[in-house]
Amino acid sequence: MAKVRKPSAAESAGQFEQLVLAAILSLRDNAYGVTIHAKVEELSRPKTVALGAVYVTLDRMEDKGFVSSWLSDPTDERGGRAKRCYRLEALGERALEESAATAKRFLESIQAALGKFGRKRRWGREAV
Amino acid sequence: MGKGSGLKRAAPSRSAECIVRLLLPPVYREQVLGDLRERYESGFQYFFDALSAIPCVLSSRIRRTSDPAVLLMEALVLYLSFFATAWYAAPASFFYDDNGPVRLALPTAVALLAFVLVDAYADPAKRWPLKPVLQAALAMGFAFVSQASLFKDPELAVPFQVMLVGSAMSLLLISAIRMLFTGSSGRPMA
Numbered sequence: 248m249a250k251v252r253k254p255s256a257a258e259s260a261g262q263f264e265q266l267v268l269a270a271i272l273s274l275r276d277n278a279y280g281v282t283i284h285a286k287v288e289e290l291s292r293p294k295t296v297a298l299g300a301v302y303v304t305l306d307r308m309e310d311k312g313f314v315s316s317w318l319s320d321p322t323d324e325r326g327g328r329a330k331r332c333y334r335l336e337a338l339g340e341r342a343l344e345e346s347a348a349t350a351k352r353f354l355e356s357i358q359a360a361l362g363k364f365g366r367k368r369r370w371g372r373e374a375v
Numbered sequence: 376m377g378k379g380s381g382l383k384r385a386a387p388s389r390s391a392e393c394i395v396r397l398l399l400p401p402v403y404r405e406q407v408l409g410d411l412r413e414r415y416e417s418g419f420q421y422f423f424d425a426l427s428a429i430p431c432v433l434s435s436r437i438r439r440t441s442d443p444a445v446l447l448m449e450a451l452v453l454y455l456s457f458f459a460t461a462w463y464a465a466p467a468s469f470f471y472d473d474n475g476p477v478r479l480a481l482p483t484a485v486a487l488l489a490f491v492l493v494d495a496y497a498d499p500a501k502r503w504p505l506k507p508v509l510q511a512a513l514a515m516g517f518a519f520v521s522q523a524s525l526f527k528d529p530e531l532a533v534p535f536q537v538m539l540v541g542s543a544m545s546l547l548l549i550s551a552i553r554m555l556f557t558g559s560s561g562r563p564m565a
Contacts, residue, residue: 299431
């Protein structure tokens with residue numbers, strides 16, 4: 248297996264990019280504009296997401312080498328037009344893993360700090 | 376995401392699709408028109424989806440097709456062409472009393488903006504040797520139109536002779552720059 252280089256600081260994924268990467272990862276072979284947008288909206292609820300923001304992010308991540316794209320066969324429901332499908336590349340997977348690890352450390356530090364100050368609140372539960 | 380494969384889906388009007396198609400850069404037409412069609416629920420929703428998508432894909436395309444170094448070269452060539460022409464053809468008062476240097480920046484800025492848009496809307500699949508000349512001519516045409524629109528405010532306009540000779544000089548020089556700096560992707564890059 249080819250060695251995957253570590254993404255540089257410039258290549259690290261921003262918050263919205265992380266959402267799009269996670270959407271592509273979960274959609275697997277069905278990742279294209281409409282489905283990615285729907286999944287990103289689901290992940291970022293209650294915020295709404297503009298369709299155009301997804302296109303811009305996909306282009307930027309393609310330039311960074313996080314994802315690759317190709318045109319599928321045209322379908323009738325799209326008026327005979329093709330879908331641009333996206334796939335996560337190794338660099339994108341690595342960036343997503345790093346983001347998840349950072350988020351985990353962030354969550355742990357918050358939980359530790361809240362515990363230290365004797366707060367009863369725990370993530371995912373109502374404050375007591 | 377099909378809703379009942381046997382049912383005829385609602386679709387946007389042909390005129391709405393034609394307008395969106397015209398506004399989208401060619402490389403995005405297939406995917407974005409298809410996505411908008413698939414998401415179609417009503418004319419109002421289609422309009423807002425298109426309104427959200429078009430500026431975003433256009434800005435993304437501009438980011439991908441514009442090279443700051445080439446744009447800077449083109450800006451210098453444009454301005455210096457107009458400046459040199461005005462130096463020889465326009466009276467001295469044009470520079471000293473009539474804000475000449477500032478007025479010369481106007482057609483330069485319009486032509487530069489036209490170059491950015493022409494590159495963004497260029498179809499990378501269509502290539503021919505005279506494309507850079509045609510693109511330069513189109514941008515200079517925009518500069519002329521911008522000057523024509525100033526007929527009510529001649530204090531901002533550049534003298535016709537300066538526009539004509541400066542545009543011809545720019546056309547030659549920018550065509551050469553674009554031919555020299557066109558990369559394998561078909562877009563100008565330093």
